Amino acid sequence: MHQTLVTNLDSGIYTITINRPEKLNALDKMVIEELGAAVDEVILNKEIKSAIITGSGEKAFVAGADISEFSSLNAQGGRDLAHKGQQLVFSKIENCSKPIIAAVNGFALGGGCELAMSCHFRLASENAKFGQPEVNLGLIPGYGGTQRLVQLIGKGRALELLLTGNMIDANTALQLGLVNYVVPQSELLTKTRSIAGLINTKAPLAIAACIKAVNAVFDEKHDGYEVEINNFGELFDTADAREGAAAFLEKRKPNFTGT
Ligand code: COA
Secondary structure (H helix, E strand, O other), X not given: OOOOXXXXXXXXXXXXXXXXXHHOOOEOHHHHHHHHHHHHHHHHOOOOOEEEEEEOOOOEEEOOEOHHHOOOOOHHHHHHHHHHHHHHHHHHHHOOOOOEEEEEOOEEEOXXXXXXXXXXXXXXXXXXXXXXXXXXXXXXXXXXXXXXXHHHHOHHHHXXXXXXXXXXXXXXXXXXXXXXXXEOHHHHHHHHHHHHHHHHOOOHHHHHHHHHHHHHOOOOOOOHHHHHHHHHHHHOOOHHHHHHHHHHHOOOOOOOOOO
């Protein structure tokens, strides 16, 4: 049981709803701890094939880190906050071998935009707004925003958003490639679940290998082409790759087991 999250597992899809609507789902220490635990659950629970992160209420996905916790911080405290959050939540989401999709249902500002960007991809409702307004507070993003925003929309556009602190609407986010779809708010979870459900019909080890190889593009410690070659090769030793080819040749649907 969580105090700041509502979680639900249905048909292999684990939905994590950040539930502090009165504070626009701002990320305080408790939310970060509980999000970390929820992502651990995604990683460890064999019943979970994919996950969705969304926000409670109609107004906000997440309106940022909880600013009320900032006043007591000094340089070391700020480093610790960013480091702990990145380790506990943001890097763990990005490197999770099961897909984690952001369903952005309103404001995704600061840490909220960073949370959405750490997910494998994003859908937005028509009322969603994105931004990195940290410069308005004399700060910069601390949960990976300076890195992932460049990866997703390019350096010039990322710097404009970071330096102005401006918000963009959902359709602009779509044009920039920050989100994959914009849908009416009432359809956001249905559309996100339908994509997660489709992914859940694929071979889980192949899904994990796709995520690993794509993440390698942005990882200086690995040559992405080598990661692709190795994963491509290793998958030939799996039962699911044999099943996939056999099912195609026998003109039937594959029955993947994740082995
Ligand atoms: N941290 C803590 N509390 C926050 C918050 C945040 N990041 N964002 C919103 N809240 C709180 C507000 O303080 C307010 O609480 P209160 O009712 O106890 O006063 C409540 O959520 C509702 O927010 P409010 O500002 O009244 O809503 P609004 O519709 O007028 O404005 C925003 C919405 C998103 C534009 C505005 O809340 C905002 O700018 N939030 C901060 C965004 C930000 O800078 N994020 C980056 C942080 S690093």
